Amino acid sequence: MASVADFADLWNAQPGWLNTASYGLPPRPAWEALQAALGDWRVGATSWEPWDESTTRARESFARLVGADAADVFVGSTVSAAVAPIAAALPEGATVLVDDVEFTSNVFPWQVHADRGVEVVSASTDDLLAAIRPGIDLVAVSAVQSSTGTVLDLAEVVAASKKIGALLVVDASQAAGWLPLDASGVDALITHTYKWLMSPRGVTLGYLSPRLQELCRPLNAGWYAGSDVKNSYYGTRMELAPNARRFDQSPAWFSFVAAAPVLELIERIGVSAIHRHDVGLANEFRAGLGMPPSDSAIVSADIPGAEQAFETAGIRAAVRGGRLRASFHVYSTSADVQLALDALDGVARQLRSMD
Template identity: 75%
Template sequence: MDYKELWEPEPGWLNTASYGLPPRPAWEALQAALGDWWVGATSWEPWDESTTRTRESFARLLGADAADVFIGSTVSAALAPVAAALPEGSKVLTDDVEFTSNVFPWKVHEDRGVEVIAVPGAELVAAIRPGIDVVAVSAVQSSTGAVLDLAAVVAASKEIDALVVIDASQGMGWLPLTVDGIDALVVHTYKWLMSPRGATLGYLSRRLQERCRPTAANWYAGDDVHGSYYGDRMVLAEGARRFDQSPSWFCFVGAAPALELVEQIGVETINQHNLALANEFRDGLGLPPSNSAIVSTSLPGADAAFKAAGIRAAVRDGKLRASFHIYSTRDDVHQALAALKPLT
């Protein structure tokens, strides 16, 4: 099957690190749901079936048990119960360019003595020493595209029994990942998983589930969803589902077919495609090859040159950031290099 036919990007889209483009099955599913909403053709339960499908697909992609997966809307809200469970005086280690959705949930507990320690990414593993209680870091850095040495982080954290909390929003969908040795992994699906913004998923290890209080408990987290609408009797679901936030239905309607397509294509296949294009782009700029689908360059004038050529990328931390995904082509690479050629 030629999967590229499932997308219709305008040439020059190199900004998946900002948001991904929906594959045709996701787009059509969302349009059908919106059509039903427009005329009141159905109740909400058929839309909610997509939430279950998304949860199960997410679990399969990570080699996790679906019972250990919860759903929500944002990364920061998903991490809030974990941060709230930290004892007073806990120390949280992170990267000094970490996206703040994985920083602020910890920092708001500074009044309880929680300390966030930020170090350069190259020094992160060495900084995992006794006294660190949590290592909270991204699998792939948003601003630089740097890929975390996750195995080294997990190994060093296990030696001191520190929790490992991973924001995989910039990696899941192209970077092979599992939850082995990880206590929490949270992903917003609107980037590399090509879903509508508003569908977040998270994995919680069993030991972390026991430590955390479901502070956003709601009807959807009830053991019997339909029996949890009213009253003061609360029986929450077993496992990670008790941490569910009430889902944005249409976001998950689009997310389910998108994640299932990633499964169908295969993350390894996507990884090879993305890295081939990213490294061709790097080579054209005189940069060494990398293991990331994100290319960050400080080439002066690059952003203006891209805009003049109709290429859509982003500027992050003062650098041009281009990102390549399954629907990107060599033509996109050549167009981007041609736009930058006068600057090199």
């Protein structure tokens, strides 16, 4: 059985990088593939088709990672653009339920339909499940919350949504790559890949259930959504792909060139192994802070002075909602945890001296 340690030499993370929830660091195969493509682009050494093969590879790899058929996976550039056709398909007066700390890429696309009577209501993370009740037409929620790191009980949300016949749209941007995911029972599972999937910005991958494919209009349709891409360049004859590919946006080639080898590498390592590694380090950090263990690779903590202490120590993390947010991934180590705890120990001593 592979372990994360077996692949550690594929990354060149500088000590103290605890901010994958903002962006992930590329492994060597992705970096080298991107540099090769950029070199070819610079001198015009190839056509675009070899770069585009990476789009197919990324689509197929993502499908395997979430237990879906590749025919039900679309490609795009941002989560909000991927959600937009679903929002446009909602009937007038529909009600959408979101978490009250939901990242706005999964909020604003619904809210812009307020003029059609679409209403967005929210519930706290703890109360979300209870809020899935008759009258809710669609549930839009993250598999892992960006600001807090809270992991959604996806099976429970799927069951509750099915019970009332509500559509379920899941943003997996803070989950895909470290949290095992299963698209079964979900209507849409969409992720950007520049965080835990460690790719350049510009790659979004999403699963659409056959039911949702029939409900939605492919508003972003262009040449790449054609049934036969190379015969969809010109003219007024439109024949779109019969599956989720008709929701494709024309891909950002170089971003996909790097994304494909990352996704395939994650498959080789195994998401379960990555999950154990990431959560283990997060819990090591939590223990050092006197916090109970959790099931998340993201640690959110209210520690006054932590941001300055981290900056002084050269540790790169984030502050979200006024709280320190540290995130741990494949290239994170126990040495990174200790570096962070040492920096925060100085803060603790300073606070004690003020008491």
